[in-house]
Amino acid sequence: MSTPPVTPDGRYIVVRGRLWRRSNPDLAPEVRQCFVDVLMAARRSVREALASCDGTALSAARAKVHAAKVSLGERGPVWWTDGAPDLNRHMARNTPYAEWWARHGDA
Structure with a gap:
């Protein structure tokens, strides 16, 4: 699996043309890993709840x-402090990243 492209400012990854907010880069590595571990356990709980109907x-796991x-x-809340809007889940081609995305070649 290839690594998804990251916007030049590091705020988003792009998956199938859609922006997805990245984790806060200011989190200490051990803190980030703790939250990732919790997230993975919660996702497993979602899978189990779906399987058991x-x-x-399912609501609790989600x-x-x-x-x-x-x-x-x-x-x-966004983790950046410059007042830029949150474009999470927007199509990259419809955002200020459109020119970058068009040059990237995956558009």
């Missing part, structure tokens, strides 16, 4: 995924 467990992503900075 347990709606209550809430844990969301909380871990907020802790990582991938959701919730």
Whole structure:
């Protein structure tokens, strides 16, 4: 699997033309890893809840995924401080990254 392209400012990766917010680079490596571990466990819980058709467990597991992503900075308040808007989930071609994305060759 190849590594997805990263926007020049390091805020997003691009997957199938869509921007996805990256983790906060200011997190200490051990803190980041702790949140990643929590996220992976929560994703396993989602898979298990889906397999068992347990709606209550699924809701709880999805809430844990969301909380871990907020802790990582991938959701919730943005981690940058320059006032730039959050373009998470926008198509790169429809954002200020459009020119960069067109040059990147994966558009």
